[in-house]
Amino acid sequence: MTAARMRDDRERRPEQGDRDEGRYVDEDEYEEISAAEAAREGLRQIAGLTGKDPLGVTSVQPTDDGWLIGVEVVEDHRIPASTDLLGLYEVDLDMTGSLLGYRRTRRYQRGKGDGG
Structure with a gap:
């Protein structure tokens, strides 16, 4: 897996505990x-x-x-x-x-x- 691909995966799939302005990450945000x-x-x-x-x-x-x-x-x-x-x-x-x-x-x- 290339470094760019790994970076893309991290950006696409936030950590389970990540929150955006006090809310859980919505599945609509995934690619x-x-x-x-x-x-x-x-x-x-x-x-x-x-x-x-x-x-x-x-x-x-x-x-x-x-x-x-x-x-x-x-x-x-x-x-x-x-x-x-x-x-x-x-x-x-x-x-x-x-x-x-x-x-x-x-x-x-x-x-x-x-x-x-």
């Missing part, structure tokens, strides 16, 4: 994120929350409240790698990229995701 930014944030959140190795983003869907991001992760590394156990997670983000929730929707062996 909405793009689909690409939501995908990166969903990937980052799953890696941090589960401690698993993310393989990549599988889907990005806008919702009424933000974004629903699909992320595939390696649940269990096995030998050979073709027998790894994978998981598909859904990450729910609001319009500003803040985590609302996540859940694992599927668990499957590598190479047998759709066909079973």
Whole structure:
């Protein structure tokens, strides 16, 4: 992440306790994120929350409240790698990229995701 990007993030997302003239920061003051930014944030959140190795983003869907991001992760590394156990997670983000929730929707062996 570049220094300019980090500065922009700090300006866009005030600290939780920040107040402006005696009032709490309004969500309208936050900047909405793009689909690409939501995908990166969903990937980052799953890696941090589960401690698993993310393989990549599988889907990005806008919702009424933000974004629903699909992320595939390696649940269990096995030998050979073709027998790894994978998981598909859904990450729910609001319009500003803040985590609302996540859940694992599927668990499957590598190479047998759709066909079973």
